[in-house]
Amino acid sequence: MRFPELQSGFSLTDIDAVVFDLDGTLAHSNPDFAGLRAELGIPPGTDILAHLHSLQGQREFEAASAIVHRYEMDSSAKACWIDGARELVLHLQHQGLPLGILTRNIREAAQLTLSRLELSLEWVLTREDAPAKPDPAGLRHICQAWQLAPARVLYLGDYLFDVQTATNAGCRSGLYWPGEAPLPGYAAQADMLVPCYHGLKACWPR
Structure with a gap:
């Protein structure tokens, strides 16, 4: 079990x-991004959604969107819990904390993933419900619905866009980064690094 690393001035008691x-x-449900970019004919690291929006012709856009849809649905059809994530969610629910999801995925794929996890939350926003991350609109909407100051809300994700979204919305950010892979440069921007959900659950205030 590995415990989270918190930046100075950040405490879980504030969440x-x-x-x-x-x-x-x-969930283990990320599409094969390398294969997807290769099939779309775009370089590694290219923002896939930005690429879609850059396409001018309707036929070209629809063809590329169909490829993205296929990859997203295929990965969601095989989704399963990340180690410790289910236990963390149940623990937070038991504590009475409001929980939600903000994803860049399409609604159909997100619902398929959630059905495989047997997880139901009141708030699930996709890129069809709010502008895609790192735009903070979706996260701000959830904070407003909960009538909570953004600084009292933690947004937890596994990529740069998640950290940026939290910052843009005025929320606190958590970066899930398991394993021995070197931390990305943007990890320093996160309020909390989470290498293990069991560790985060164990140190969450009761």
């Missing part, structure tokens, strides 16, 4: 609600 990213954060 009244948690919003999660979905793919790669709660």
